[in-house]
Amino acid sequence: MIAAFRSRSRAQQILICLIGAGLLPLIVLEGRNAPYVAVAAATVVTGALALLALFAPERWFWQCVLVAAAASCALTVVQTQLPQRPENTPGMVELCVLLLVITRTVRRCRPLKAIALSAAVSCAAVLLFLRIEAWDDTLYLLISFVIVCAVPCAVVLGLALRLRDTMRTREIEDVRQSQRLEYARELHDFVAHHVTAIVAQTKAARFTADAGHAQSPEDLDRMLAQIEQAGAQALGSMRAMVSVLRDPGAPAATRPAGDLGGLHTLVEKFAVAGPPATLALDPRVTDRPVPPEVATTVYSVVQESLTNARKHAAGATRVEVRVEPHPDVPDRIEVTVTDDGRRRPDEEGRSVAHGGEDDAASGGRATGGGYGLVGLGERVEGIGGRISAGERPGGGWRVHALLPLDTLTTH
Incomplete structure (x- = not known):
């Protein structure tokens, strides 16, 4: 409790202290109306418990609410058996605090827990009037008022x-x-700016060394300091961006989503619920280091293409995924996903391929009304690649992406 109080802001701490300092004396004054010292002390305790439940931290809230409601009900039951009871007030401060507890319960707790806790606190609030001496029409009127007006108003306020x-x-x-x-x-522009500076300064150092010019320790130290500064700036930019892009409520992944080894699992899962699928992953790709952004993009291209095939490839009997080096440009990867799905007429009667919204790309870029291939095209172009999608000459659909194996050379 103390640690939770200290974790609050200074303004919240001051507000809680002021409210507590103002209400606790009122609770003590109402407790003095009890004819017995023990009952007066118990009245102060139940009022303090209700106040504690109102300001309890989230992880202790429901326990404090149950304790406050149980203590209040227990004191009411005990007082109904006593020969003498308070004549004028059953504990109006406690009643108001309990109503506020109902409001907080409805506002913060999950539906089932909110219903259970609100019912317990409402019962304590309604029974509170049984503590007073006179059992007459006024008592029943007050109980009816709490049931019909006070409790529903607290619930409505909590819902609002x-x-x-x-x-x-x-x-x-x-x-x-x-x-x-x-x-x-x-993100790409920020990081590329700093990384480009690193590459340029490194190339300058290598050029100077290849030319046979000896560098003084001061010049070498200055150049290395500039490279270190640019690297620190790039790292800082990436950390700042990732902290914003990352969803704090989602658990961190235990492995990169774009691991090329995950393509086998991705294709196998697709084949379970979709048409038969095969993966041809060239060892020349897996045996060499692939930059993380390229591996992630390859995975995304295959994943989006398989998703489109499942949605739009009517009557497809096979889907083929190929990841291999380009035959003419060894430093580039070709990702090809093809199927033999039939074409189908769209709602306006014209014939389109099963790509549907993600229609064919033009100019080396996926375009169209859908967001799948459009967003994928932006991602592919962001690392210097190209992607196209369209109908195959022999029927079916084909997605083809050409990605660089060395992203540094593309910027």
Whole structure:
């Protein structure tokens, strides 16, 4: 509890202390109305427990609520058996705090837990009036008021605050998503600027050395310091971008999503629920180091192509995935995904390929009304590659991507 209190902001700590300092004396004054010292002390304790439940941290909240409700009900039951009871107040401060606890419960807890806790606290709030001496029409009127007006108002207030929190969370998430998209477009430019400086300075050092010019220790130290500074700036830019792009609520992946070894699993899972699929992964690709961004892009191309084949390849009997070096340009990878699915007419009666929204690409770039190949095209072009998608001459659909094995040479 103390650690949770210390974790709050200074303004929250001051507010809690002020509210506690203002309500605790009122709880003590109401407790003095009890004819017995023990009952007065118990009244102060139940009021303090209700106040504690109202400001309890999230992880202890439901336990504190149950303890406060149980203690309040137990004191009410005990007082109904006593020959003397308070004449004027059953504990109105405690009642108000319990109603606020209901509001917080509805606002913060999950539906089933909120229903259970609200029912327990509502029962304690309704029974609270049984502590007073006079059992007359006024007592029943107060109980009816709590049941009909006070408790429903507390629930409605909690629902309204819950709705506001939900809308605010969605609004914040929309803003974060737009920021992620913006940073995703700028990430390449930011990092490429610093990495290009590193490459340029390294090439200058190598050129000077190849020319036979001896460099002084001061010049060499200055050049290495510039390279170190550019590398630190690139690392800082990547960390800043990743901290924004990463979803804090999602668990971190234990392996890169674009690991080429994962293509076998991806194709096998596709073949279980879709048409038979084969993978031809050239050893010349797997035996050499592949940059992470290239491996991730290869995986994304295959994944998106298989997804489109499952959605649109009507009557396909086979899907073939090939990942191999380009025969004429060894430093580039060819990724080809083909199927023999039939063409189908669209809603306007014209004949289109099963690619549907992700229609054929032109000019070496996937374009069309859909976002799958469009976004994939932007990703491929971001590392200096090209992608195209369209109908095969013999029928079916073909996605072809040409990616560089060394991304540094493409920027």
